[in-house]
Amino acid sequence: MRPGVPQPAAGPSVCPRHPDREAYVRCQRCGRPACPECQRPAAVGIQCVDCVREAARSTPSARTVFGGRATDGTPVVTYSIIAICAVVYLAQRASQSVTLDFAFAPFLGWSEPWRFVTAAFLHSPQTIFHILLNMFALWSLGQYLEPMLGRARFAALYLISGIGGQVGVTLLAGSPTVADVAAGGRGAWFGAVVGASGAIFGLFGALLVLNRHLGRSSTAMYATIAINAAFGFLYPGISWQAHLGGLVTGLACAGVIVAFRKQGVRRLVWAALLAVLAVVVGLAVAKYLTVPVDIRELTAG
Structure with a gap:
């Protein structure tokens, strides 16, 4: 190259992600060429999509006060549960078999354990007030708790509390004997229960624990808890035992969420x-093992 002799201008670079495209801009982070499709505006200059993704992976995600992943505040899980319950309720009104196939009864828990979960999405098809009251309580609690806990922790709290509600029914249903069944005695062991109340009482329990940890008052929620508790005594198929089981389980879940909220032990x-779920399931299994095999292994058929 001789000094003073003009050299031809360098041609445009080629985008490494799109070799068929020319790139006139380079990434401010890695220096590679980036075509318009691969350019992302940054605080200073332009970065390529690969560097933006790498920065997102390496940047710690925002966390809630209890260690969950922070969201935009929209209670997506709450709305999803409400939608599922509404669709299932319409199915219950359309076909009685939906309630029969998915409601919980202690005598069915051993042979059809999925009912411990499905019953938390069913409601009494005879009255619309059951689902309306439960969904209003869920909507009120979910808007407050879900952004505070994060979606995954909130969903886990709801499901584990729902299972805990059915376990409460099982533990408090007495101990039937073959002689009792032969004599025509049915009792609570053979009574079906439905409703999200157990899971919702788990949310109530969690609210009490979390608010206490944050130094906030829960006084405004006591009336709602009382109304929901009274509802279990006024309508058939809605069990105070499920309310109690869900409440205790929700208290336990909230306790471990508080205990493991800090960064070092968050995972x-x-x-x-x-472990809470294992204890709940273990209590149910222990109760079933005290029941005669002929009763324990009954099925809906």
């Missing part, structure tokens, strides 16, 4: 929640 919260 242990899932093991702790699984």
Whole structure:
């Protein structure tokens, strides 16, 4: 190259992600060429999509006060549960078999354990007030708790509390004997229960624990808890035992969420929640093992 002799201008670079495209801009972070499709505006200059993704992976995500992943505040899980319950309720009104196939009764829990979960999405098809009251309570609680806990923790709290509600029914249903059944005695062991009330009482319990930890008052929620508790005594198929089981389970879940909220032990919260679930399931299994096999292994058919 001789000094003073003009050189031809360098041609445009080629985008490494799109070799068939010319790139006139380079990434401010890695220096590679980036075509218009691969350019992303940054605080200073332009970055390529690869650098933007790498920065997103390496940047710690925002967390709630209890260690959950922060969201935009929209209670997506709450709305989803409400939608599922509404669709299932319409199915219950359309076909009685939906309630029969998915409601919970202690005598069916051993042979058809999925009912421990499905019953939390059913409601009494005879009255619309059951689902309306439960969904209003869920909507009120979910708007407050879900952004505070994060979606995953809130969903786990709801499901584990729902299972805990059915376990409460099982533990408090007495101990039937073959002689009792032969004599025509049915009792609570053979009574079906439905409703999201157990799970919702779990949310109530969690609210009390979390508000206490934050130094906030829960006085405004006591009337709602009382109304929902009274509802279990006024309508058939809605069990105070499920309310109690869900409440105790929700208290336990909230306790471990608080205990493992800090960054150093945050990941242990899932093991702790699984431990709560294991205890709940273990109590149910222990109760079933005290029941005669002929009764324990009954089925809906």
